[in-house]
Amino acid sequence: MPETTTGALIYQILELLPFLKELPEFLHIPMLMFVTGLIPVTVISLVGLVGVYMERKVSAFMQIRLGPMEYGPWGTLQTLADGIKLMGKEDIIPREADKPLFILAPIAAFVGVFLLFIAIPFDRDIIVVDLNVGIFYLAAVASIEVVGIIMAGWASNNKWSLLGAMREAAQVVAYEIPVGICLVTVVIVSGSFSMVDIVEEQKGLFLNWFIFRNPVMWVVFIAFIIASLAELKRAPFDLPEAESELVSGFHTEYSGMRFSIFFIAEYGAMFVASALIAILFLGGYYTGIPFLDNIDGILGILIRVGALFGKAFAFLFLQMWIRWTLPRIRLDQMFYLCYKVLVPFGFVAMIITAFWQMVLPGDGFMSLGWAPGLGK
């Protein structure tokens, strides 16, 4: 067994599933990979199911409609029914398409999102691997999805797809910069790249959360929300799949299961971005109430996992709210927002944070003076 970081889920699983130890030695690692791999897949699928249902209902209520009502109470099984329908669809690959790339593209997009889940801490110990470069890993792996999308755009051999892929490439490259600045700012405050350390640093009263850490953190917070919307190609930044302009953008030619893989990947990425906002700025799996956070055992785990999911779904709702309210911005306006608004503001906030951290390395400016380190 190789040495890995402490508290990794792998070892807990080994404890929970003793039959694994009885397997021949050479099967340990593959079995562990399989079992741990199941966790992201389950979470992505569940998040996809719930997210799609939520999106439909949220959009319906905003648009004075009811949304799905037929399957299950309040249409709760509609997404499942759609999934089954999509699986039964004919697998269409355009004759002139680049076949291998066309097949590979949705997989690449899904893998990019799948890998993100590895570094998301749902609780202190519920994390697949607590990498000591967790945040760096996330920033790096988040770009894999783009490769899948560019592949899809090129392989489809459709001009709309190509334009969508071009837009996606330009957009993601541009918005990596503000996202990076926001991540660096968080690292400056936390002093660690590890996702668990970042959350642990925010333990205690909610005033310890990074958003309250210094007077400019909220700028970084908002910049990160906007930049993450752009990275996710969600409205108002949904230019790569702009329905009214590019028909469906990069996935115009995709149908059936391949399309639904793109779809699930998108919702998985949305969830990761929402969870990241919660982890980086709003205390991650901590509720911000010390009395609740200090509960041990199964109840404590449930509270903490629930807190993270609650925060993440709140931001998921925010993304949907924005999508169904705002028009789409134009390509040049998107770049303007990135290079002339988010980057300078983020940069200034980063420098102020660095100085603040040098002069007043404390628990947060809101709690200065009256409750330093409360509940830590």
Place this chain on the structure above:
Amino acid sequence: MSPSRDVKGSKTKMADTANMNTNVHEPPDVRTEELLLNMGPQHPSTHGVLKVVAKTDGELVLECEPVVGYLHRCFEKCAESGSYVQAVPYTDRLDYLMAMGNNLGYCLAVEALMKVEIPEYADYIRVLVTELNRIGSHLIAVGTFGLDTGAITPFFYAFRDREMVLDILEEICGQRLNYNYIRPGGVAYDLPEGILDKISTFIDHMEKSLEEINNLLTYNGIFIHRTANVGVMTPEVAIKYGVTGPNLRSTGVKRDLRKLRPYSIYDRFEFNICTGTGEYGTIGDCWNRHIVRTQEIIESIKILRQVLNAMPTEGEHLAKATARKFRPPKGAAYTAVENSKGELGFYIASDGTDEPWRVKCRAPSFHNVSVLPALANGTMLADLVIILGSLDIVLGEIDR
């Protein structure tokens, strides 16, 4: 050459040149060329079966050209091969969002040919249904324009209100889209009981609802950024291309046939000619075309209020002399009405038989779409969609 070959061809060319230059340390000679985009006839934003052929350089539209004719169904010839009354349902299909206006335009031309007097009561009904239909038509324009910019929700708000218009019109004439209601000599049926109260409830609701749509869409920051100063049309360009209706008025030209050459009984009502305000952007841009439509809804509500107040409670709805087949005297007549899209004109020539000798329709959307290259050349692909949406074309009357 198929689109696929374009893309693939350039790829292999690039690879060949790269191979040739491997020994020499020079950048490969990358060949760039314009991408020819066929936008439509199946495309979400062409508002029907319109094809726009756009020559693009990346996101930039260098040239574009609307290609029309996919919906051609020989309206004029059809109208010439039946009796005068039989052509009325064909006019419904012209601008199918404003079928009452089409009916009215055609019937006014036939009536001018026959020199027949219309009962006053019928005239009031005509104005009533036409203005109601105008509200519905403008609501679609406003909603789908929002859809073009990417705002999906306002579309549903607009459709909710249009639904009320359709319900009222359905109660009046039994149809929701192709009404066939206005006939030469009056209207087909009398108004049903209690419909006037429903109309007055609707217009009260519409005023509030329009405010909601305006708050959500018209004064939205991103919407203004997307539409203001985009596709600016000068009055000269508009007149040169024969653009009429809200598109012309948005450039500041006060031309409304209801005021200029009052037909039916429009001279009895007070309303304003809405022109582009220039509140945001410049006069004649996409935002101003949009705001003119929202303001015209208010003006239509004003007219409807006056109609409801001044309307006789009962009367004759169809002039007796023109009930069925008739033979107008030899001659020709041209009448034009202010439809929701612009000046809709009908030229009818009679040879004295019961079938028109020649029918010619001047469809406003045909002229409005022809101005597209003048506005969209040199803009971005996203702007092309916005400009097309702001012109509010209906393919039914372009192709006829």
